[in-house]
Amino acid sequence: METRSSSGLDQFCSLLVERPGLTLLDLAGANQSTMGFLTNLGHRVYSDDILLQMDRCFGDGNFYENQSDAQKVAQFLDSALDYPAQHFDGALVWDSLEFLTGPLLETVVGRLSNMLRPGSYMLALFHAEERAETIPTYSYRIQDRKTITLAPRGRRRPAQFFNNRSLEKLFHDFESVKFFLTRDHLREVIVRR
Amino acid sequence: MSSVPNRPTESFDATRAGNAVLGKSVVVKGQVLSREDLTIDGEVEGTIEMQEHRLTIGQNGKVRASVKAREVIVMGTLHGNVETGDRIDIRKEAKLVGDIRTARIVIEDGAYFKGNVDIVRAEVPKPAAVASAPKPANPPPANSPVSAGPAMAAGVGEIKR
Numbered sequence: 185m186e187t188r189s190s191s192g193l194d195q196f197c198s199l200l201v202e203r204p205g206l207t208l209l210d211l212a213g214a215n216q217s218t219m220g221f222l223t224n225l226g227h228r229v230y231s232d233d234i235l236l237q238m239d240r241c242f243g244d245g246n247f248y249e250n251q252s253d254a255q256k257v258a259q260f261l262d263s264a265l266d267y268p269a270q271h272f273d274g275a276l277v278w279d280s281l282e283f284l285t286g287p288l289l290e291t292v293v294g295r296l297s298n299m300l301r302p303g304s305y306m307l308a309l310f311h312a313e314e315r316a317e318t319i320p321t322y323s324y325r326i327q328d329r330k331t332i333t334l335a336p337r338g339r340r341r342p343a344q345f346f347n348n349r350s351l352e353k354l355f356h357d358f359e360s361v362k363f364f365l366t367r368d369h370l371r372e373v374i375v376r377r
Numbered sequence: 378m379s380s381v382p383n384r385p386t387e388s389f390d391a392t393r394a395g396n397a398v399l400g401k402s403v404v405v406k407g408q409v410l411s412r413e414d415l416t417i418d419g420e421v422e423g424t425i426e427m428q429e430h431r432l433t434i435g436q437n438g439k440v441r442a443s444v445k446a447r448e449v450i451v452m453g454t455l456h457g458n459v460e461t462g463d464r465i466d467i468r469k470e471a472k473l474v475g476d477i478r479t480a481r482i483v484i485e486d487g488a489y490f491k492g493n494v495d496i497v498r499a500e501v502p503k504p505a506a507v508a509s510a511p512k513p514a515n516p517p518p519a520n521s522p523v524s525a526g527p528a529m530a531a532g533v534g535e536i537k538r
Contacts, residue, residue, distance in 0.1 A: 207493075214467070214490035219482060223496040232491045335486070 190332045191364040192372030196307045197329035199274060200225050206273035209299070211264075211280055217325040217333060218276075230272070234280045235321065235337065237264035248343060251285045260288075265295045272299050275306040278324040281354075282310055282342040289343070289354070297357045300377040306358075310346045313369040317341060346371065401437050409442075418453075428462060436470070443475075451488075458492075 200206065204226035210218055213233030222229045241260035242250035250256050275296060284292055296306060311319045319342055323335040346354065348363055348371075355361045355375045364372040396414045399405065403419035411427040418435035424443050425432060431448040434440050438453035448463045451471040459465055459473070464481035467473055467488040476493040484490060 214484050214488065215486070216484045219484060219494060223482070223494060226496075228493060228495050230493045233489065236489070 185336070186334050187327060188332055188334065188366075188368070189330050190372060191330075191366075192307050192309070192374050193326065193332055194330045195362065195364075195374045196274065196276070196305050199305050200227060201329075203273075207271065209267075209272045209275040211275070211277050212324045215323060215325045215335075217327055221326045221328070227273075230267075232264060234264050234277070235283070238280070238283060247283075248285050251288045251343075257288055257291075261291070261295065265292060265299070267295075267299045269298050270301045273301055273304045275300060275304070276324070277306060277308045279309040279311070279319075279321065281308055282319070282344075282346075283321075283340060285343045293354060294357070297377060302359075302377055304377045306375050306377070308373045308375070310351065310371040310373060311342065311369060312345070312347075312365065312371050314345045399438075434471075 200208075200222070206227045207230065208222055208227050209230045209232075210222070211232055211234040212218065213236065214231040219229055219231070237260060238247075241256050241263065242248075242253075244250070277296065281289060281292065300306060309324075313319070318339040321337040321340050323337055325333040325335060327333050344350075351363065351371065351373055352361055355373070358375040358377055360376045362374045362376075364374075366372060396416060397411060399415070399417045399419045399421065401418050405419070405421045405423070407423045409415075409421060409423065409425045409427075411425075411430055411432075413427075414431040414433070415425075415427060416433040416435055417438040417440055419437070420439045422441045425440070425446065426444075427446045429447055431450065432444060432446040433450040434453045434455055436452045438455075440454065441456045443457045444455070444459045444461075446459075446461055448465070449459055449461050450466045450468065451473050452468045454472045456474045458476045459479070461477075461479040463479075464483065465477055465479045466483045467485065467490055469485040469487035471485075472489045474491045476495070478495045478497055480497055482494060482496070
């Protein structure tokens with residue numbers, strides 16, 4: 185496992201240290217490191233593995249073609265993103281949005297926006313290397329407020345690549361979008377609901 | 378072995394002092410109350426209450442129940458909310474879907490968990506009453522060496538509306 189420093193996480197954590205007792209969503213899959221970090225700060229954590237949910241719903245056959253199958257999409261949304269409105273004070277979606285095709289991606293971002301309370305933050309990561317056919321996927325784990333541990337989960341073909349303009353368009357419902365372009369071709373994006 | 382639904386099922390094997398076992402072929406539907414540690418390797422549907430004792434769901438165990446126990450170790454499958462006075466330990470290859478209220482949680486790599494974790498802090502004794510510092514309510518985050526970060530922020534941009 186490798187580690188990397190993360191300005192986006194640092195920004196996200198600034199919210200966490202200001203206000204205890206928040207309800208947070210982590211879609212990286214439950215792990216000891218993140219769970220320990222967030223609960224030690226006094227927050228409640230809702231955990232799920234959204235990549236695993238994607239694989240369960242769309243993995244049988246063509247992963248991206250299946251994302252236009254209404255029944256599979258409904259199953260995915262029900263199993264992975266069925267939360268009450270304004271339920272969370274923060275969300276960690278990591279790089280999961282890169283593996284969703286256009287219409288479903290918009291639906292998912294809309295759901296995330298709906299699940300978050302006004303003023304809350306969401307952290308998302310996007311690879312910025314447009315020539316890459318596949319990109320590494322990880323289970324992202326918080327080590328401390330500025331450091332992420334990356335547990336490898338193989339490589340995947342992303343649905344599309346994002347630049348600042350397309351990210352701004354994607355998160356147009358959010359109050360603000362902040363980018364951190366890192367030296368290893370990763371865009372860390374903090375959006376404020 | 379199968380119990381009558383909605384009727385408490387207490388000690389399953391009196392000969393095993395301190396640890397009752399529900400074997401692979403056992404199916405229980407209803408309310409399970411235990412006054413000793415219990416290992417489930419079969420199937421249980423209903424509720425499980427054993428607030429002073431440890432529940433272990435073995436690798437073959439399939440439990441669909443709300444659980445109240447002092448300590449819970451999950452190695453198999455558990456669907457339901459869990460409340461522990463001490464800790465829950467979700468082992469590798471375990472599957473847990475439900476909300477957890479606990480003082481401490483341990484999640485091994487490879488475990489699947491979907492649900493909410495609410496850490497209930499134990500009351501810290503007054504300093505005069507304790508000989509040594511109290512243990513933290515949570516285990517510390519997993520440690521791994523921090524390598525030199527190649528990923529320092531190289532640029533930043535913000536759009537406010």
